[in-house]
Amino acid sequence: MPANSNNGQLGASDPNPFYITGLIDAEGCFMVEVSNGKKIVFALRFAIKLHNVDLPLLKKIQAFFGAGSITIKDGYANYRVSKLDDIMRVIIPHLVNYPLQSAKLIYFYLWRQCGIKKKI
Numbered sequence: 001m002p003a004n005s006n007n008g009q010l011g012a013s014d015p016n017p018f019y020i021t022g023l024i025d026a027e028g029c030f031m032v033e034v035s036n037g038k039k040i041v042f043a044l045r046f047a048i049k050l051h052n053v054d055l056p057l058l059k060k061i062q063a064f065f066g067a068g069s070i071t072i073k074d075g076y077a078n079y080r081v082s083k084l085d086d087i088m089r090v091i092i093p094h095l096v097n098y099p100l101q102s103a104k105l106i107y108f109y110l111w112r113q114c115g116i117k118k119k120i
Contacts, residue, residue, distance in 0.1 A: 015064045021098040023048065023061070028104070030111035044115050046081040046091050065090045088115055 031045040050058060052072055058079040062068050067086035071078050081087055092112050100108055 015060055017094065017098045020061060020064060021095065021100060023057075024095070025100045025102045025104055030104075030107050032111065032114050042114070042118070043082065044084055044087050044111065044118065046087055047078055049076055049078045051075065052077045065094070067091075084115065084118060 027048050027050060029045075029047045029049070031047065032042055033045055034040065034042045046068075048058065048061065052075050055070070055072070055077040058070050058077050062070060062079055065081070065086075067083065067090050068079055068081035071080070081091055092115060095108055095112075099105060
């Protein structure tokens, strides 16, 4: 994405999907949470955590995906997608169409496989 007057953050227009993927490559996190109760349950989570000065950027990412929530704590803003339907509908297809470029791609494939198995 070309440099602009807002320090490389997303402009007013629709975000560049390659920029979103690059940010995920650098700051994104794929999680599988397991809870033990009477029954073992696991859930997929996706998150991007940035300093709170980048809250406007996370809001644009949230609008881009049309899913997830943002929380602010201890000077950091955390964008998180927890609903499996949202993960399967928007996060995974985005990263299939605009693939990660780092070793994080391997973790994405494993995480995606957990989501596919959970949907079955």
